[in-house]
Amino acid sequence: MRTWKTKKEFKKLFIEKAEVLFEKNVKELSHREVYQIIATMIKDLVSDDWIQTEKIYNHKRVRQVYYFSIEFLLGRLLNTNLLNCDMEELCRSALQDFGFDLEDIFPEEPDPGLGNGGLGRLAACYIDSMAALQLPGHGCSIRYQYGLFDQRIIDGQQVELPDAWLRNGFPWEIKKSDKAVDVRFGGHAYMRPGKGGALVCVHEQYNTVRAVPYDVPVLGYQNRTVNTLRLWKAEYTRENMYGQLRYGDYRKALQYKDQAQQISRFLYPNDSTYEGRKLRLMQEYFFVSAGLQSIMRHYKKHYGSPKLFDRYIALHINDTHPALIIPELMRILMDEEGLSWEDSWRITTNSVAYTNHTILPEALERWSIPMFQELLPRIFLIVDEINRRWLEAVQQRFPGQEDKAREVAILWNNQVHMASLAVVGSHSVNGVAKLHSEILKINTLKPFYTWFPERFNNKTNGVTHRRWLIESNPQLTELICDTIGKDWVHAPEKLLALEPFGNDAAFRERLAEVKQKRKEILAEYLHKERNITLNPHSIFDIQIKRMHMYKRQLLNILHVYHLYRQLVENPGMDIIPRTFIFGGKAAASYGEAKITIQLINTVARLIDQDYRAARKLKVVFLENYNVSLGQKLFPAADVSEQISTASKEASGTGNMKFMFNGAITLGTMDGANVEIHQEVGDEHSVIFGLRADEVQRYYQEGGYSSWDIYNSDADVRRALEVLEENPMFGQLREALLDRNDEFFVLKDFKSYCAAQQEIERRYRDTEGWFRSSTVNIAHAGHFSSDRSIQEYADEIWNLDAVKI
Numbered sequence: 001m002r003t004w005k006t007k008k009e010f011k012k013l014f015i016e017k018a019e020v021l022f023e024k025n026v027k028e029l030s031h032r033e034v035y036q037i038i039a040t041m042i043k044d045l046v047s048d049d050w051i052q053t054e055k056i057y058n059h060k061r062v063r064q065v066y067y068f069s070i071e072f073l074l075g076r077l078l079n080t081n082l083l084n085c086d087m088e089e090l091c092r093s094a095l096q097d098f099g100f101d102l103e104d105i106f107p108e109e110p111d112p113g114l115g116n117g118g119l120g121r122l123a124a125c126y127i128d129s130m131a132a133l134q135l136p137g138h139g140c141s142i143r144y145q146y147g148l149f150d151q152r153i154i155d156g157q158q159v160e161l162p163d164a165w166l167r168n169g170f171p172w173e174i175k176k177s178d179k180a181v182d183v184r185f186g187g188h189a190y191m192r193p194g195k196g197g198a199l200v201c202v203h204e205q206y207n208t209v210r211a212v213p214y215d216v217p218v219l220g221y222q223n224r225t226v227n228t229l230r231l232w233k234a235e236y237t238r239e240n241m242y243g244q245l246r247y248g249d250y251r252k253a254l255q256y257k258d259q260a261q262q263i264s265r266f267l268y269p270n271d272s273t274y275e276g277r278k279l280r281l282m283q284e285y286f287f288v289s290a291g292l293q294s295i296m297r298h299y300k301k302h303y304g305s306p307k308l309f310d311r312y313i314a315l316h317i318n319d320t321h322p323a324l325i326i327p328e329l330m331r332i333l334m335d336e337e338g339l340s341w342e343d344s345w346r347i348t349t350n351s352v353a354y355t356n357h358t359i360l361p362e363a364l365e366r367w368s369i370p371m372f373q374e375l376l377p378r379i380f381l382i383v384d385e386i387n388r389r390w391l392e393a394v395q396q397r398f399p400g401q402e403d404k405a406r407e408v409a410i411l412w413n414n415q416v417h418m419a420s421l422a423v424v425g426s427h428s429v430n431g432v433a434k435l436h437s438e439i440l441k442i443n444t445l446k447p448f449y450t451w452f453p454e455r456f457n458n459k460t461n462g463v464t465h466r467r468w469l470i471e472s473n474p475q476l477t478e479l480i481c482d483t484i485g486k487d488w489v490h491a492p493e494k495l496l497a498l499e500p501f502g503n504d505a506a507f508r509e510r511l512a513e514v515k516q517k518r519k520e521i522l523a524e525y526l527h528k529e530r531n532i533t534l535n536p537h538s539i540f541d542i543q544i545k546r547m548h549m550y551k552r553q554l555l556n557i558l559h560v561y562h563l564y565r566q567l568v569e570n571p572g573m574d575i576i577p578r579t580f581i582f583g584g585k586a587a588a589s590y591g592e593a594k595i596t597i598q599l600i601n602t603v604a605r606l607i608d609q610d611y612r613a614a615r616k617l618k619v620v621f622l623e624n625y626n627v628s629l630g631q632k633l634f635p636a637a638d639v640s641e642q643i644s645t646a647s648k649e650a651s652g653t654g655n656m657k658f659m660f661n662g663a664i665t666l667g668t669m670d671g672a673n674v675e676i677h678q679e680v681g682d683e684h685s686v687i688f689g690l691r692a693d694e695v696q697r698y699y700q701e702g703g704y705s706s707w708d709i710y711n712s713d714a715d716v717r718r719a720l721e722v723l724e725e726n727p728m729f730g731q732l733r734e735a736l737l738d739r740n741d742e743f744f745v746l747k748d749f750k751s752y753c754a755a756q757q758e759i760e761r762r763y764r765d766t767e768g769w770f771r772s773s774t775v776n777i778a779h780a781g782h783f784s785s786d787r788s789i790q791e792y793a794d795e796i797w798n799l800d801a802v803k804i
């Protein structure tokens with residue numbers, strides 16, 4: 001395995017790097033420079049293994065998977081990579097000799113925020129697991145110059161600042177200029193008879209954007225595998241610009257240059273919503289085309305005939321954002337490799353598999369045909385033909401039934417329907433939790449399910465226990481290893497061995513100590529870095545995720561306000577002190593979500609200013625929730641708030657991170673909560689609220705009136721008084737009452753309050769609480785992304801591990 005053999009060797013290399021990179025001796029280095037030096041050293045250290053991994057894959061012609069995702073929410077890499085090389089302790093000790101504390105170095109790394117939330121973080125967990133399992137799998141995405149915005153809270157309100165994460169460079173990447181490819185936009189495409197009379201496509205007068213790859217090594221966990229995350233940057237080409245200048249069109253030339261560079265400039269800040277902007281469509285085609293061209297080039301060099309592409313290559317699309325991979329592969333196979341439509345279609349559908357990540361209708365991607373056609377004329381011709389052939393098959397089976405065609409058409413209503421394209425053009429369609437996968441079959445993608453039942457399957461999400469337990473919570477990791485040994489590190493399902501220790505008083509006591517320690521670490525951090533004071537002896541009740549109405553941060557804060565009012569009326573009320581922690585970004589254009597942040601901050605202030613409540617309650621909204629802040633929060637949580645309207649949260653993954661860290665789930669029967677509940681039972685989780693089928697029935701049949709609840713429930717009426725505090729909140733009140741509470745906040749209010757009381761009741765029983773905590777940790781192994789990825793490899797990709 002790659003290592004620095006001794007501390008002496010590490011120190012020698014470190015001194016050399018300091019000289020080469022910064023012309024400084026060790027004493028003169030800043031913390032940031034130390035970070036950059038170590039990152040560069042790790043990159044050097046693994047370079048042989050990286051080359052070796054490539055060589056073995058190519059030499060053995062192993063089957064490989066490419067995971068296409070428009071987001072990879074990586075989080076910091078230094079700690080992860082040190083852990084993966086088993087070099088953390090050596091590095092720590094060497095730095096100590098130089099007078100540095102490794103813990104001061106980690107925060108110097110900016111969070112690569114190349115993602116919004118769940119979908120992007122899942123992609124990051126998945127490439128980590130592929131490398132850990134020694135699977136030949138690589139990521140493909142965009143090297144955004146600006147990641148997800150930096151969130152500031154000013155006067156209780158969210159303000160978005162640009163996230164210039166690349167300001168000081170990104171030491172993990174290697175630019176591969178020689179591997180650049182060109183991507184075509186615009187122009188005209190048409191078919192004309194070629195040699196022998198067969199139709200061939202002519203595409204002319206297009207603009208060319210250069211795609212330059214930056215490769216990031218993805219290290220396996222203490223093995224020698226180094227896979228690749230390839231991030232594409234967009235550049236203009238001189239040829240294209242000079243071409244325009246030759247005709248004297250300066251305006252057009254500059255416009256081209258500007259637009260080309262814009263493509264990889266910023267990440268769209270929407271989570272689970274669709275924004276039909278031209279630049280976004282350009283981003284989607286850009287990384288898909290660049291990625292696929294480079295895969296094909298590499299494939300032909302090392303593997304051979306494009307006719308066998310699907311035997312060796314699996315292409316996975318993370319939601320529909322990369323779904324243009326389907327027509328793009330058709331284009332390459334037909335236009336560049338000269339294959340027939342039929343052969344190309346077989347190869348394409350055999351290669352591509354699709355994961356759906358949401359059933360929210362507002363997230364389904366649809367592109368206007370005129371815009372699509374103008375931007376991607378050749379790709380449009382292919383999509384048009386895919387659609388024509390597909391509808392022909394539908395017509396044959398259901399002659400004369402227009403509605404059948406409408407339901408499944410790819411082109412309809414002057415729009416390109418990307419989910420339809422993704423299903424028709426792939427061999428596998430999966431949801432991300434059991435419940436979600438069922439809903440896809442019976443609702444969202446129902447007409448497709450009747451056509452292709454064999455394509456549909458479930459792959460419940462997972463998270464990498466290396467980052468979310470081992471790296472984030474070393475205290476708990478040590479306790480687990482002391483108790484059941486280390487096997488679980490490589491085989492997380494073996495955490496089950498911990499379950500009996502829930503009945504062991506000595507173990508529970510140590511677990512309680514660990515939790516207490518983690519709460520103190522968080523409190524100290526927030527005090528030092530953010531001037532926030534927490535009571536580490538209160539219950540830490542945490543809801544951290546993107547701000548969204550369906551996730552119901554509103555339900556949480558209305559309950560807090562309800563408690564506050566109770567305390568004001570009855571200051572002697574006997575409740576355990578509770579700290580409610582919120583964190584999450586709202587899309588800049590999502591008004592209600594932003595107002596909810598304001599509401600949380602308003603309630604926080606009300607409580608702080610009233611000693612009757614402040615003794616028992618505390619609310620904090622943490623600015624700029626991101627991966628690295630998450631790593632401090634999950635270990636400190638007692639209660640995991642997973643309270644989405646049932647059926648709306650496809651899976652959730654924060655729920656799993658809490659579980660690994662021994663928090664108790666307070667949740668609805670939604671997404672993967674259902675499976676968490678299935679693992680630990682009623683005894684070790686607290687479930688409340690409408691079930692998914694009830695929610696669906698209300699949507700279909702009506703029968704819910706939020707006004708009725710308001711009129712009949714005094715607690716609800718009183719809770720809503722907080723919305724009269726500020727005219728801004730009128731919008732929320734309207735959503736709850738005049739717009740009949742789309743997300744059943746009022747309907748579930750009573751049951752949520754009761755569930756919160758149940759949490760308190762259980763917390764008073766310390767023995768029972770830590771037994772539950774133990775059971776949750778013991779059963780969390782099932783939610784490791786290693787399990788998920790092994791299922792993808794076995795059941796979708798047909799992929800074997802390769803020893804390096």
Ligand code: OAK
Nearest residue numbers: 118119272357358649650651652653
């Ligand atoms: C983002 C953009 C478009 C569509 C879906 C998303 C998204 O982030 N969905 C989330 O994916 C996670 C990973 O599968 C799930 O855990 C979340 O429930 C889901 O909302």
